[in-house]
Amino acid sequence: MVRKPVAADQALRLDNQICFAVYSTAHAFNRVYKPLLDRLGLTYPQYLVMLTLWERDGVPVKDIGARLFLDSGTLTPLLKRLEAADLIKRTRSSEDERQVLIALTSKGHALHDKARSVPQSILAASDCTVGELLAMKDEIVALRDRLNAVLGE
Amino acid sequence: MVRKPVAADQALRLDNQICFAVYSTAHAFNRVYKPLLDRLGLTYPQYLVMLTLWERDGVPVKDIGARLFLDSGTLTPLLKRLEAADLIKRTRSSEDERQVLIALTSKGHALHDKARSVPQSILAASDCTVGELLAMKDEIVALRDRLNAVLGE
DNA sequence: TTAATATGTATTGCGCACAATCTAATTGCG
DNA sequence: CGCAATTAGATTGTGCGCAATACATATTAA
Numbered sequence: 001m002v003r004k005p006v007a008a009d010q011a012l013r014l015d016n017q018i019c020f021a022v023y024s025t026a027h028a029f030n031r032v033y034k035p036l037l038d039r040l041g042l043t044y045p046q047y048l049v050m051l052t053l054w055e056r057d058g059v060p061v062k063d064i065g066a067r068l069f070l071d072s073g074t075l076t077p078l079l080k081r082l083e084a085a086d087l088i089k090r091t092r093s094s095e096d097e098r099q100v101l102i103a104l105t106s107k108g109h110a111l112h113d114k115a116r117s118v119p120q121s122i123l124a125a126s127d128c129t130v131g132e133l134l135a136m137k138d139e140i141v142a143l144r145d146r147l148n149a150v151l152g153e
Numbered sequence: 154m155v156r157k158p159v160a161a162d163q164a165l166r167l168d169n170q171i172c173f174a175v176y177s178t179a180h181a182f183n184r185v186y187k188p189l190l191d192r193l194g195l196t197y198p199q200y201l202v203m204l205t206l207w208e209r210d211g212v213p214v215k216d217i218g219a220r221l222f223l224d225s226g227t228l229t230p231l232l233k234r235l236e237a238a239d240l241i242k243r244t245r246s247s248e249d250e251r252q253v254l255i256a257l258t259s260k261g262h263a264l265h266d267k268a269r270s271v272p273q274s275i276l277a278a279s280d281c282t283v284g285e286l287l288a289m290k291d292e293i294v295a296l297r298d299r300l301n302a303v304l305g306e
Numbered sequence: 307t308t309a310a311t312a313t314g315t316a317t318t319g320c321g322c323a324c325a326a327t328c329t330a331a332t333t334g335c336g
Numbered sequence: 337c338g339c340a341a342t343t344a345g346a347t348t349g350t351g352c353g354c355a356a357t358a359c360a361t362a363t364t365a366a
Contacts, residue, residue, distance in 0.1 A: 009269070011269075011272035011273070011276075012204060012207065012265075012268060012269065012271075012272060013204070013208065014201065014204045014205055014208065014220065016287070016290070017204070017272070017290070018279075018286045018287075018289060018290040018293070019179075019182040019186070019275065020201060020204075020221075021289075021290045021293040021294045021297065022175055022178050022179045022182060022293060023179050023182070023197075023201070024221070024222050024297055025175050025179075025293050025294075025296060025297040025300070026172075026175045026176050026178075026179040027222055027323080027324095028222070028297045028300040028301050028304070029172040029175060029176070029300060030323085030324090031300075031304055031324090032300050032303060032304060033172070034324090034325095043350095043351065043352075044176075044352095045351085045352060045353090046351095046352095048167065048173060048176070051165060051166070051167045051170075051173075052167055054165065055166065055167065060314075060315095061314075061315065062313090062314060062315085067167065068173075068177070069177050069180055069181070070352095070353075070354090071353080071354065071355090072314075072315050072316065072317095073315095073316085073317080073318090073353070073354055073355075073356090074352065074353050074354070075315090076315065076316055076317080077316095077317095077351080077352085078351080078352075081351080096313090096314080096361075096362075097314095097360075097361055097362085098313065098314040098315065098360070098361050098362070099313095099314060099315080099361095100314080100315065100316095112165075115165060116162070116164075116165065118165075119164035119165060119170070120164070122172065123164075125299070125300055125303040126171075126296060126299060126300060127299040127302075127303075128296065128299070133171045134169070134171075136171060136174075136292055136293070136296065137169075137170070137171040137174045139289055139292075140171070140174040140175060140178050140289070140293070141174045141178075143178060143279060143281065143289065144174065144177055144178040144181045146278075146279060146280040146281070147178070147181040147182060147184075147185050147278055147279060148181050148184075149280075150185060150278040150280075151181070151184055151185060180353080180354095183353085183354090184354090187354090187355095196320095196321065196322075197322095198321080198322060198323090199321095199322095213344075213345095214344075214345065215343090215344060215345085223322095223323075223324090224323080224324065224325090225344075225345050225346065225347095226322095226323070226324055226325080226326090226345095226346085226347080226348090227322060227323050227324070228345090229345065229346055229347080230321080230322085230346095230347095231321080231322075234321080249331075249332070249343095249344080250330080250331055250332085250344095251330070251331045251332070251343065251344040251345070252331095252343095252344060252345085253344080253345065253346095
């Protein structure tokens with residue numbers, strides 16, 4: 001009879017895997033965000049892009065990608081949809097014709113006001129204190145950064 | 154001059170958002186998993202399905218969906234690809250013709266052995282102790298379950 | 307200045323994710 | 337029993353996410 005590696009099997013159990021915890025929580029967040037973002041006419045990844053632009057716009061696509069860990073294959077069509085919705089404007093940089101600079105339109109700026117109520121709704125849904133969430137966030141970000149560090153090697 | 158709600162703007166900052174921490178960590182995990190799962194011929198969601206089947210197979214699609222928080226729109230094509238790869242077999246239940254039961258093929262069972270080394274590689278990449286990861290996992294799962302509870306209302 | 311290389315974005319193809327809709331099978335209720 | 341309501345999967349359409357590739361611009365080296 002073949003001896004099975006019990007420890008390895010425990011590690012393969014779905015409920016023991018932090019990756020699945022993260023994966024399924026990301027989906028849960030997405031589902032909670034959906035009705036809130038529908039009112040803004042945004043998807044969740046589009047919302048993330050808008051968050052970066054509300055902090056600073058007139059930036060090249062690459063900067064947004066670096067901020068969100070996304071590449072041009074994802075961002076180019078997403079940004080075109082935001083442009084079609086008249087939330088942003090895409091213009092080639094005159095300094096470096098390779099770059100496309102992303103600027104908010106007045107409609108894009110205006111959406112910032114409507115978005116201010118979103119975090120409060122999410123906080124309520126999470127049923128946590130701000131302190132608890134921020135502590136968890138720091139732990140998760142630390143994990144993410146270690147994972148990304150391995151990728152960079 | 155219009156007074157801006159400073160607290161709300163802080164809440165909208167990307168780096169303060171736990172949802173983005175979770176979202177970006179899920180992507181980081183996916184990227185770390187990719188080379189490992191490529192060797193098994195699986196994508197990450199396919200790997201999750203196989204994890205559930207290695208625990209128990211011969212189950213209807215709905216059960217897998219309940220386990221992974223995925224619906225038939227996602228699972229049906231994914232399962233067809235696993236079937237095309239000869240890892241699973243899909244058969245209509247004779248008891249309830251509405252159900253499609255998912256069973257592992259011998260090749261699907263055999264893949265279990267090759268998969269046993271995966272968690273160790275992920276653990277190494279995360280650069281954490283098992284204890285730290287399990288503690289984080291429990292916190293994240295608790296958050297996920299609270300988010301899902303709100304959705305169920 | 308030209309040739310080689312690097313960089314920024316766009317495109318294509320594949321595989322999720324999910325809403326909405328559809329079909330078929332089952333259950334429940336009068 | 338008979339029909340409405342429910343349930344399980346499948347299908348369609350939209351939008352990521354990423355690998356691979358293409359292409360134009362920019363930089364560097366010879």
